[in-house]
Amino acid sequence: MAEHSTITHETVIAGRLRDAGHLNYGKRGGGTIWQHTTIPRLSAIDRPTLNDEETKRLGVSRLREWSVDGGKAGSLEDAIAALNVPPVFTDEEREVLERVPAEWVELHEFRTRLSEELGRQVGLTIMTLRQKGAVENELRPGPDRRQPWIRRAPDALTQQEAAGG
Structure with a gap:
């Protein structure tokens, strides 16, 4: 983008x-x-x-x-x-976005670990970050089925700064 x-x-x-x-x-x-x-x-x-x-x-x-x-x-x-207006990030979204790695990781493991670290569910926050173009998802073959992976979008931190984060 x-x-x-x-x-x-x-x-x-x-x-x-x-x-x-x-x-x-x-x-x-x-x-x-x-x-x-x-x-x-x-x-x-x-x-x-x-x-x-x-x-x-x-x-x-x-x-x-x-x-x-x-x-x-x-x-x-x-x-x-x-x-043409930068996305607006909530405090919760900024907190999660800062922890999403730039390199691809398996979504379930990341979400579970981050939920434990923050003491709250983060699935909906990850979804809203995807809708705002700040994280990317893709499906990759896994042992039982295709598994979702996640990474921070390349320009996500720049978007966050432009939005006043």
Whole structure:
């Protein structure tokens, strides 16, 4: 992620969205969570409309909801504006981010050790740091199944300083 360059509509469409999960909307069907491949702070959910009235009013049966840093952003234009502002880190996020290594480590072992060290669960904090582009995850083959690994994003500490951390 180029933290100092301005993000534009062209920057967004130059990248792609990757499948990052699925949601169940019950009888209305499922939704897909997408994460931008080059702007990790940007994600979207494609979901079915909530009811027949919404479908009729909007003229579509599926909607795309954009989000930045894990929060709803409204339109793509609103999301682009939000991306041009550094992410805001909470004290808990800063405390965890400072402990995430720059090199890849197995997520479960890291999360368990850090939770014991800090005396609290850190899983949700790690998730919000990922949504803000400060940590990266990837799945790697493991003995029983694919295992998640984690590292601090290369520019995460610079992002934190820019955000006043």
